[in-house]
Structures are given as C-alpha cells and as structure tokens.
Amino acid sequence: MVLVKNGQVASDYWQHIEDTDPLPQAGAVTISWARWLSERDSITRGPSELGVRLPNTIAADDVGADAGRFGLITVTYPNIGDGRAYSQARILRSRAAFKGEIRAIGSVVRDQLQFMQRCGIDAFELPEKALTEDWLAALSEFDLFYQPAEDSRPWIARQRHGRN
Amino acid sequence: MYRYDEFDRRFLEERVAQYRDQVRRRLIGQLTEEEFRPLRLRNGLYLQLHAYMYRIAIPYGTLSPAQLRMLAYIARKYDRGYGHFTTRQNIQFNWIKLEESPDIMADLASVEMHSIQTSGNCIRNTTSDPFAGVADDEIEDPRPYCEIIRQWSTLHPEFSWLPRKFKIAVSASAKDRAAVHVHDIGLYLVRNAAGEVGFQVLVGGGLGRTPIMAKVLRDFLPKQDLLSYLEAALRVYNEYGRRDNIYKARIKILVQALGIDKMRDAVEAEWSKMDHEPLDLTKETIAGIYKHFAPPAYGKPERDDDAVINTAIAADKKFSRWLKHNVANHKQPGYSIATVSLKPPGKPPGDITADQLDLLAELSERHGFGEVRVTHEQNVVFPDVRRGDLVAFYASLASSGLGTANIGLASDIIACPGLDYCSLANARSIPIAERLGEHLAAREEEIGPMKIKISGCINACGHHHVGHIGILGVDKNGEEFYQITVGGSADELSAVGIIVGRAVPSDEVNGAVDKLLDVYLAQRDDGEDLPATFRRIGMEPFKEAVYGTR
Known part of the structure; x- marks a missing residue:
C-alpha cells in the first residue's frame, strides 16, 4: 500500500486495530465504526490519536457530533462502481464540518482520484502496483469544473460571472 | 442554440486528453479490460457483438449544420457510412475501432459535441421535447x-x-x-x-x-x-x-x-x-x-404562402399526405415545424447515411436558422420552416429518400438495434420493424395515429412497454419469438402495455398485429387512440382475435 496525502506520498503513522485486538496505550489508532459505537464511552483518546473506519453502508449524518472526536475517518470503496463513499465524504465535510483527514481505502482507482478529492477526500491508499507519479498526475487532470463540491476550487457557472 | 464558451471548450479538451491517455494505458496493457470497461463506458464506448459501438450525446436533441456535417464525416471516416439515432436523442456508430476512438472524440470536440456519460451508471444525456421553443x-x-x-x-x-x-x-x-x-x-x-x-x-x-x-x-x-x-x-x-x-x-x-x-x-x-x-x-x-435560446429573427408571413401550398396539395397527393402527417403548428405565424421521417418502408428505424446527414445540414441552412432536433422516436425535426418553403423543402427530401409521410402512423416504428448489433439482445428488432412497417404502410392512413415499439430484449431500449402495440423479442431454446402487448402509452396519460398472450414466431408477427388493429378499427369510438379503446373494452376482444376462443 502506498499512502498519498495532500497530493504527496506520505508515511502512515496510524495503526489500524482489529476489533479482536486491544487498543495500545498510546499512539494513533483507527478502530471500526462498530467498535466505536460499543466502546465510545470508555475511549478517552484525543482526536490526534483516534480514527474511525466507516463502512459505506452507514449514513454519514450518523457520525454527526462525534466527528470532532476523530482525527481520521476512512471511507471505503469496495469496487470501482460503488460510489456511496463520495456522498459520505461530502456530508462529513459539509455538515459534520469534519476538518481531519478523510482517507479513501479499498478499491482506489487512478481515474477516480479527482472525483474523490473534489468530494473532500484528502488521502488515498493506493495499491502497491500503482505508478505513483502517474497517479498523482490524475489529481490535476481537470482544472475546470461544472459544479461546486467540497474543494475550494471555483466552478464554471461562477467563473462566468467573474466570481469564485 | 447553446454555443460553447472558453470554459466549455477547455473542459472538453481536458476530457479528450484524459480519454486518450486511458486508451493508451489500455493498449499498452497498464489497464486490464475489466479496469478499462467502466472508463470507456463513461465515454460512450461499448463493446458489441461485432465491434465497438460509440454513442454520442446530442443534448436535448439539438444539432447545428456543422455538427451534422461532422457526424457525416465520422460516419465516412471511422464507420461504414451511416449512423443510428437512438431513443434517447443520441447517435450511435456501430463499427468503431478502439484505437481511433480518441480521434473521434477530438473531432467531436471541434464542433462542441461529446460522448460524456452516454453510458455507465451515471447521469445520462438530458432529453427534451423536440418541439421545444x-x-x-x-x-x-x-x-x-x-x-x-x-x-x-x-x-x-x-x-x-x-x-x-x-x-x-x-x-x-x-x-x-x-x-x-x-x-x-x-x-x-x-x-x-x-x-x-x-x-x-x-x-x-x-x-x-x-x-x-x-x-x-x-x-x-x-x-x-x-x-x-x-x-x-x-x-x-x-x-x-x-x-x-x-x-x-x-x-x-x-x-x-x-x-x-x-x-x-x-x-x-x-x-x-x-x-x-x-x-x-x-x-x-x-x-x-x-x-x-433566444428566438431567431422570424420574418413576416408571405401573402401567397397558402396559395403555394394549396396548389401543391391539389397537384401532388404525396406532398399533401406529407403535409398532413409530418408538419405541425408553429407558435410563429408563417412558420411550420416539419418532421423528417427516418422510417422509410423496409429500412432500419433511425438509421441515417452520411449523405443524408450532409443534406439535412444544407437544408437546415436553407429552410431554417441552422438547427435540427433529433427525436426520441428516431426522426429529425426542422423547427423553423417557412410555410411558403414547405413545397420546396419536401421536394428536396423526397428526392433523397427522406420524404416518407408517416410521422405518428403505424410504420413510424421505434426499434432498438436488437440482435443485429447488440450484445444484450435475445432477438432481432430491425428486420421485424422493417417487415411490419412495410406491411402496415398500405393501411396506416386508415388506422391513424399509432405507436408501435419493438425491443430485442427485456432491457426495453425500443420502449415496447409504452407502445400502443409493443413487441418484445424473446429467446425460446435458441429461437426468436415475439411477445406482444397492447394499450401502452408514453404521453401524458402514460401506461404500461399488457401482454396479449404467448409469444409468436417472427413470421407470425405481422398477422398478429393485423388482428389487433382489426379489433381496434372495429371497436374504436371517434377520436379514440388504441390505448383509449383498450381502456374501454379491455383485453378479451384483442386476445380472442389473435389466439381464438378457448
């Protein structure tokens, strides 16, 4: 796995803890959404040390007020065609006002990276075989967009009227 | 019509470059076919029975002369000299090479056209009334x-x-x-x-x-x-x-x-x-x-428009028939909406040759303001023909095999490409449409408004469910059979047609449709279309006519 964050290859300092394993005393960890629901009251870690892995079947609005507890939320792409995580990411950014890292995991496809990025996803787990430089180029294949999204880029209807 | 600005043009250049690179990665093996498939589909490229099929969007059906000429050029250069208008205001070319598809996309971009999202699980081409405006x-x-x-x-x-x-x-x-x-x-x-x-x-x-x-x-x-x-x-x-x-x-x-x-x-x-x-x-x-979309600079009606038309009506039965069926009222006095039928007897519905595309381009400049509309019923509308020009317009069409006077009649059949091209189909649609259209042409005047729609499989691209008479191709142990429905409608009173009975072999389709039409003609009240008669009298008379009493 190659982690790309904010457009650059990055090292992953998060440990992804299985439900059957105990949480380490210190360090940044992610846990499953199910574990969060059952252990939330006993977890005392701050957001810089706590992330959650969100299945794509959970309504992102359910994260709601909890979003501030997390420094990382992973969203899942089971395959190229399952686009639920795009909506989840947008809702996390726009409604839960989540400012931490949103990381795409699962079947992350080069030609979808810019869609993901526009929906507010700022980190990607690329497959080992990915030609990283070529994949990073996918993030800037388009610089014109027909609709607003969760990135801060201008969109065409506004640009036409001289507004950003 | 909508013209691209600098943003639209640059956006499309970026899309062409992206697609060209996707095809390159496929050709050198960086992408497997499985990985490439969803990407090509979102650019309208299907792999069909014999070749790649390329579907091009015609947003809400509108085409300019330059676009028509480009489609003619694509038909000649990359295909076999013809294209096919679909039931969703798109055009398809059936004999495309993958390696050439980025060039086609670039050619299209030069006339402000594209194939974005003409396939795949995404938002498709937005369609509209061909008489819009x-x-x-x-x-x-x-x-x-x-x-x-x-x-x-x-x-x-x-x-x-x-x-x-x-x-x-x-x-x-x-x-x-x-x-x-x-x-x-x-x-x-x-x-x-x-x-x-x-x-x-x-x-x-x-x-x-x-x-x-x-x-x-x-x-x-x-x-x-x-x-x-x-x-x-x-x-x-x-x-x-x-x-x-x-x-x-x-x-x-x-x-x-x-x-x-x-x-x-x-x-x-x-x-x-x-x-x-x-x-x-x-x-x-x-x-x-x-x-x-501002209205064009319409001229005032000419005083002798009606005289010209009336003389032609008296002199030419074919023109008179075309005027009756293919010409509709325009909101602007002195103008008409004329529909060019792409359903000549014995031809695949919606097919158009490169030469015909060129001719339509020329006619749209001569008789109109440089715009045509393709319809979901697979015909082409000329939105702004001067009443006084209708005679000359018809003459140009008729001399090129485009003068068929059957809009809204029994031989104006919608059909999908079917098993002749499509990898999903169970049965052929085109030959059924060709034979049925030819067969019904003789009595369609008597029948009046009639929507017959044919699909080659249950995916229903030929909209058979909403045909007054719908025909669905099914496969029975490797043989093509056709299931017939009646009473469907796609207009504001929309309804799904009901299956009349067991499917029939292809050589019995014409006979079965004849029997359904006989019932309709015998039973209809004044002004009733077939769905209205069906709602009133129910299935039994239709069923009995086709399958006999039990």
Missing part, C-alpha cells in the same frame, strides 16, 4: 434548463458512480413529446397558483424488466432550486439505491420499496439539511443560458 402549447422553453442540468451533471464528482444509470427529461407542454413518465427524474415546467413558473418533479419512472411510471415527488419547485433539489434526490439514491442486484438498482425500485411518500420525506429531509446557496440558480445564471 417552437411548440404552440409551451409554458416556457425547457432547453435552458436542460443545458443547466447538462453542465451540472457533467463529471459530477458525487454522482458518477451511482447504483445504476440515471435519466432525466424535461418538458414544458401540455402534450408530452419527451416520454417524461418513463424517466428516473422527469421535470414538467408548470405554472403555480401565483402565476410563477417552476417544475413539477416526477421520480422513479423507467422501462426495462420492471416498467413503472414515474410518481410526483414535488408539485412545485421554484426554478432557483432546481439543482439543489436534484442533488438531494440523487444523494438519497446514491446512498440508498440497491447495489446487490443490477435489475433492482434503478431509482424506480427504491421508490417502489419505500413508497413515494417516504421517498419524498427522504429527499425533502436531505434537501433541508443541504447548503443550497452554492447551487442556487441566480437570475443572472438563468439569463446567461437563456440568451443562447
């Missing part, structure tokens, strides 16, 4: 809203990987010429009690193996809210539409499962939580798009 029964021109939807939906980052394809149609007339009820979202421009124009929003229509008519999601949506509301509906679908079964994945199944009231609650709840402001259509945005 010139119909005499229109509340407001629907095309600007189609263009607004086209732009918003193009490479939408959230809605490009939906559970299934998503089709939107917009109409603004009392008479529905856009089959709005069979779309995932249908929009009617309507006026509310306060006299404001907005949208009635329908949801969950569709054909395929589960034909369902759309239901009202919202009675009145102010114009400025169009995109935010669509975004709310699409988001509900993206999150909750089924993804476990391709045949249950359209939004119609979600609406059916939830019920329209719960669906409405879900969309309204999402809409109320969304930040609308970025998507609000400002007056200046709407006006900016609207000016592309």
